[in-house]
Amino acid sequence: MKKPIIGLTTMYELRDENDRIILNHSYLDTIRQFGGTPLILPTEGKAEDLKALVELCDGLVLTGGADVHPSRYGEQIRYENVSTNPTQDAGERLICDYALAQNLHILGICRGIQTMNVYFGGTLYQDIPSQIDTTVQHSMAPPKHRTEHECIVVPGTPLHQLVGTDVFQVNSHHHQSIKDLAPGFEVMGRCGDGVIEAIYYPSKPFLWGVQWHPERIWDIEPSSAQVFEAFMQAV
Numbered sequence: 001m002k003k004p005i006i007g008l009t010t011m012y013e014l015r016d017e018n019d020r021i022i023l024n025h026s027y028l029d030t031i032r033q034f035g036g037t038p039l040i041l042p043t044e045g046k047a048e049d050l051k052a053l054v055e056l057c058d059g060l061v062l063t064g065g066a067d068v069h070p071s072r073y074g075e076q077i078r079y080e081n082v083s084t085n086p087t088q089d090a091g092e093r094l095i096c097d098y099a100l101a102q103n104l105h106i107l108g109i110c111r112g113i114q115t116m117n118v119y120f121g122g123t124l125y126q127d128i129p130s131q132i133d134t135t136v137q138h139s140m141a142p143p144k145h146r147t148e149h150e151c152i153v154v155p156g157t158p159l160h161q162l163v164g165t166d167v168f169q170v171n172s173h174h175h176q177s178i179k180d181l182a183p184g185f186e187v188m189g190r191c192g193d194g195v196i197e198a199i200y201y202p203s204k205p206f207l208w209g210v211q212w213h214p215e216r217i218w219d220i221e222p223s224s225a226q227v228f229e230a231f232m233q234a235v
């Protein structure tokens with residue numbers, strides 16, 4: 001049987017003389033580990049080319065990266081540490097259009113859960129330390145191969161059925177998070193401080209977003225491995 005092809009969106013980094021695309025290698029390793037063939041997708045370029053690439057995919061991972069521009073959810077940039085890339089925002093939006101038209105199963109990770117929420121009409125906290133009263137380190141310090149805080153699972157959700165536990169541990173590499181949840185989505189997990197860590201779209205077979213990076217800790221945290229197993233099973 002042919003292995004499923006999983007598209008991975010990439011960061012587009014603007015530099016003075018030589019822009020580049022970037023993808024953390026752990027995404028590729030993880031897709032291979034769980035039985036897929038990773039396909040690196042640019043998030044810039046012509047719409048027709050992005051469409052042709054998405055048509056090759058059996059599933060899509062919306063990966064981490066810079067902050068979604070607040071204009072996408074009707075706000076202006078409020079804090080100096082909000083770092084955006086409008087080119088990537090536009091390209092990823094097209095990729096979402098094509099992926100959804102194709103009924104692809106989609107997993108959003110970190111920026112990816114935020115991309116997904118904004119795409120469907122939700123909003124974001126632009127900077128957790130500035131806007132949320134919490135003592136949790138959502139931008140965790142090194143060493144990075146470890147967990148940082150808990151994810152409290154909402155009973156009755158697919159995540160709860162998957163992991164079979166009320167709480168598990170996650171890593172945390174984000175300074176933004178979901179504020180207003182997009183219509184149609186439901187929360188599957190939160191940090192103890194209320195920050196949304198996992199969402200899904202019940203009327204789609206598999207449209208999940210997680211705020212942590214399961215691709216970096218699946219070897220030490222079984223719940224993160226189970227997220228990829230569920231995604232690949234759906235695909």
Ligand SMILES: [Mn+2]
Nearest residue numbers: 138171172211
């Ligand atoms: Mn977190």
